[in-house]
Amino acid sequence: MTKPRRFIERSDSEEYLHKAAWSVVKRQLQRAETERRGALYDDLVAMVFAFHSFEGYLNYVGEKIAPDLWKDEKHAFRSDIYKKLKAICELCNIDRPDKSKRPYSTIQALQTLRDRMAHPKTHRAKGETKFVEGEEPEIFSPTLLDTLVSHESALQARDDVREIADLIHPAARVRFPDVGLGSDPFEGILSMRTSSMSLLGDDPATDS
Structure with a gap:
């Protein structure tokens, strides 16, 4: 009786987690606008997650265009996200955003918020x-989150992250x-x- 032939499948895959994080941003903003409570x-x-998307995007691009540098990115950049951005901008021959202004100043605020929650x-x-009699203050003062988070700030986070990515992406593709960066x-x-x-042969070395 003939033995059934045996095969081996080899595969490579990539999962773009920065895009998954971006989906979270869009979904949460939609929820916030649909249900204000x-x-x-x-x-x-x-x-x-806007910050996660931004950091993930820089790592995605960095691994594609400078794989040797990104092999040890924690040592190379010391967790400094602006250094990552600077390196990518230099590789793509574009001006890096001013740290003191939008859109990058938004990234700094997002990192502070992320660190507080992490x-x-x-x-x-x-x-x-x-106060004077008859003009008593509110019983409940604004919370820390009230001072850090608002719908306007969330929309700004989405827009500013997108602005920097849209600056980098076409330049990197050119x-x-x-390297297969994709269109967006x-x-x-x-x-x-x-x-x-x-087809899996009879060689024991391939039969593992």
């Missing part, structure tokens, strides 16, 4: 309010046309997989 938390998630600590504050920084397919199949 509790929208502060939807806007908070959108802002935090390593949460009890926020303590003291205050003193003087300078590095063969955040939209499109979330993953890609290629595979090949071959």
Whole structure:
């Protein structure tokens, strides 16, 4: 009786997590606009994931256009996201955004918010309010999150992250046309997989 032939499949895949993070941003903003009750938390998630999207996008581009540098990116950049942005801009021959102005100043604010939520600590504050009879202050003062998060800030986060990515992406595609960056920084397919199949021979070295 003839033995059934055996095959081996080899595959390579990429999953673009910065695009998944961007989907979270869009979904949370939509929720915040649809249901305003509790929208502060939807806007908070959108802002935090806007930063994740930006950092992920820089790593995605960096790994494509400068793989040797990005092999040890933690050592090369010391977790400094602006250094990553500067390196990519230099490789793409474009001016890097001014740190003190939008859109990059928004990224700095988003990183501060992300760090607060990634390593949460009890926020303590003291205050003193003087008032006259009949003009009593509000019972509840704004919370820390009220001062850091708003729907307007979440929309600004989305727009400013997108602005920087739209500055980089076309320049990177022109300078590095063969690395497979895709047509859009955040939209499109979330993953890609290629595979090949071959007949598995009798060689024990291939039979593992």
